[in-house]
Amino acid sequence: MSASSTDPSLAHKRGEQRLVLLLLAPSLAVVGCLLIVPLCWLVWQSVRQDGAFTLAHYARFFSDAVYWTTFLQTFRIAFIVTAATVLLGYPIAYVAAGASRRWSIFILAMVILPFWTSVLVRAYAWLILLQRRGLVNSVLTDFGLIQNPLALVNNELGTVIATVHILLPFMVLPLYATMQKIPAELTMAGASLGGTPFYVFTRVFLPLSLPGVVAGMVLVFVLTLGFYITPELLGGGRTYMVSMLVSRNIEVYNEWGAASSISIVLLACVFLVFRLASLIIPFERIMGAR
Amino acid sequence: MNRPASSGTVGVSIRNATKHYAGFCALNDVSLEVAPGEFVSVLGPSGSGKTTLLGILGGFVQPSSGSVFLGERDITFAPPHKRDIGIVFQNYALFPHMTVAENVTFPLRARRMPKSEWPAKLKAALEMTELGGFGDRKIHELSGGQRQRVALARAMIFEPRLILMDEPLSALDKQLRETMQIELKHLHRKLAATIIYVTHDQREALTMSDRIAIMNKGRVVQVDAPERLHDHPVDSFVAGFIGEATLLPVSRIDDNSVDLGGTRIVSARPIPHNLKLFLAVHSEKLTVVQDGGDTTANILSGTVSETLYQGESVRIFVDLDHGVRLSLRVPSNHENRSRMKAPGERIAVRLHPDDTIVVPQAP
CATH class of the missing domain: 2.40.50.100 (RNA polymerase II/Efflux pump adaptor protein, barrel-sandwich hybrid domain)
Structure with a gap:
């Protein structure tokens, strides 16, 4: 069999490849112009000062306490938010996956509905609910459950509550997608073979739903790392996250180099999180939650 | 738990089982007596009620009325894990995150049987189903016929008093299906277990069964030996x-x-x-x-x-x-x-x- 250059199937294949390239061109251009180029620019800026190469912006991570306390607080909040979304999201996804079609659509709609409201609006809504004379505190005081209003907002707690609410869909949806694909016969088989409902859940259902848990955790964790509006509005100036450090450096100090280096380090952290997660389950499964 | 040494093969008695779903009668006054050690097929077209009957036997469906006895014991409302019934599901329902050995020993672990008994039981079950040496394989590495055998080994390792099979051969190709039919028949003889076999394939039912229960529209129409049904x-x-x-x-x-x-x-x-x-x-x-x-x-x-x-x-x-x-x-x-x-x-x-x-x- 000779693969001559006049082979019509080869020519057809080459034509097909050209068409694919042509169709991909617009999206490649968008990714290139809006992502790759700015990123390179960011890296460039982070190592420049007064027209010369410098690592001073990165050195500040070791010398300036604000830097790493901010990163620490950001990571702590991300951990708390991730844990809270797992604890809240798993039962929701479990019920939705086991319910009849109509109910599961209803439950998922309830989870996704707030998703369509702006983050800003939701942050203000939480502010109204959680403030000193807000709905939650006044109800609790009226019922005599507490004497003095609880500090629910303008601190880390307020930030966590609102962030959990905003990011819950990112936990519930991959969990639901994974759970829904676990065949019902598996739990039936587990039961018929003598497993109590608890035993079957821990040995069969839970392990099979783990990829969804990891996917949801990675998404929520990474998104929390970059949260800006919520800590800004509900943190009361006491909750300082990395994104705020970036914005302060630009808005207050006009320090583009410092802001860039912080962004690059945060980006590196995100890559690290994905890398660690991909040791547990493949990357495509995190994104597609297959 | 003191079960007789003979693994207590018992008969099954379904008495006037009826199941209504909203405005629809899936099972209509079904009675069926299966003798200890008997191989009975439940044969019928789809929608005839055989899946509901299987669900009632397995404990996944509660009858609207009627009762189910396993030997002397009324199991009508017993939960599935307290029934002592081995079930081979249509798509095998093997646990994909476990090896062959882990799948097969699942019933032993779930029932907290002494760990010292596992190796011997596992070996016997794997040999019985000609899976010796496959213990460490992952489920996705197995062919359809091998998966079928794993499901069988898993359903019989705890010596259940009854084995239910739900169209276990329907996913196999024709040639393998015929081989497995003969193997199942031999296995039935070796185990001396009571088997209820649900199928829509009349040839399968005719080949393997001692008796066949024909179902139509939620009723058992006739229960007889294969030749009697035919003639x-x-x-x-x-x-x-x-x-x-x-x-x-x-x-x-x-x-x-x-x-x-x-x-x-x-x-x-x-x-x-x-x-x-x-x-x-x-x-x-x-x-x-x-x-x-x-x-x-x-x-x-x-x-x-x-x-x-x-x-x-x-x-x-x-x-x-x-x-x-x-x-x-x-x-x-x-x-x-x-x-x-x-x-x-x-x-x-x-x-x-x-x-x-x-x-x-x-x-």
Whole structure:
């Protein structure tokens, strides 16, 4: 069999490849112009000062306490938010996956509905609910459950509550997608073979739903790392996250180099999180939650 | 737990089980007695209620009324994990995150059987299903037939008192299915377990079962040994479902003959007194009349409309003189094929009175 250059199937294949390239061109251009180029620019800026190469912006991570306390607080909040979304999201996804079609659509709609409201609006809504004379505190005081209003907002707690609410869909949806694909016969088989409902859940259902848990955790964790509006509005100036450090450096100090280096380090952290997660389950499964 | 050493093979008794779903009766007053060690198939088209019956036996469906006994024990409302029933599911339902050995020992772990007993039981179960050496394999590395065996090994390792099988061979190709049918039959003999086998494949049921329960529209229509079902169907549904039968409407003449479009057909069996009767003609029971021959038999004459070559046999469709069509099957050997009538030619076929089955219309 000779693969001559006049082979019509080869020519057809080459034509097909050209068409694919042509169709991909617009999206490649968008990714290139809006992502790759700015990123390179960011890296460039982070190592420049007064027209010369410098690592001073990165050195500040070791010398300036604000830097790493901010990163620490950001990571702590991300951990708390991730844990809270797992604890809240798993039962929701479990019920939705086991319910009849109509109910599961209803439950998922309830989870996704707030998703369509702006983050800003939701942050203000939480502010109204959680403030000193807000709905939650006044109800609790009226019922005599507490004497003095609880500090629910303008601190880390307020930030966590609102962030959990905003990011819950990112936990519930991959969990639901994974759970829904676990065949019902598996739990039936587990039961018929003598497993109590608890035993079957821990040995069969839970392990099979783990990829969804990891996917949801990675998404929520990474998104929390970059949260800006919520800590800004509900943190009361006491909750300082990395994104705020970036914005302060630009808005207050006009320090583009410092802001860039912080962004690059945060980006590196995100890559690290994905890398660690991909040791547990493949990357495509995190994104597609297959 | 003190179970008899013989692993306590017991019978099953389903008494007047009925299951209503909103506005729909999935199971209508079904009773079925299965003797200890018996292999009973539940055969019926989809929607006949066999899945509901299986669900009630397994504990996944609660009957609206009626009860289920396993031996002496009323298990109607016992949860699935307290039933001691091994189930082989249609798609095997193997745990994908466990190895073969972990799957097979799952019942032992779930039942907290002493760890010292596992290796011997695992070895025996794997050997019984010819899976020796496969213990460390992952489920996705196995072929369909091997998965089938794992499901079997897992369902029998805890020596259940009853094994339920839900169309366990339906996902296999034809050749493997036939091999597994024979293996299952041998396994049944070795285990001496009571087996209830749900299927829609009549050949599978006929090959393996001691008795077959035919289901239709939520009812058990007939429970009988394979030959009895084939030769003594209780109504037109069973007659049409088992074997390759053509149902021809007939009217009663007297106790042993009926009228088929003006032709008197004699039967060796008493004709039922129902209003609507059908003559059930099995393809393989008809023979082509060569010349004259046996005059005691029923002769049906007509025109050949079509012949279909089907490998081991040839199926001949005949339009009878009064307008109905039936089919017969002859082995495709040289003698038959050299005498084969072409479409359009006249043909006469003989149906022996012993093979003349007249059934009432199914309700």
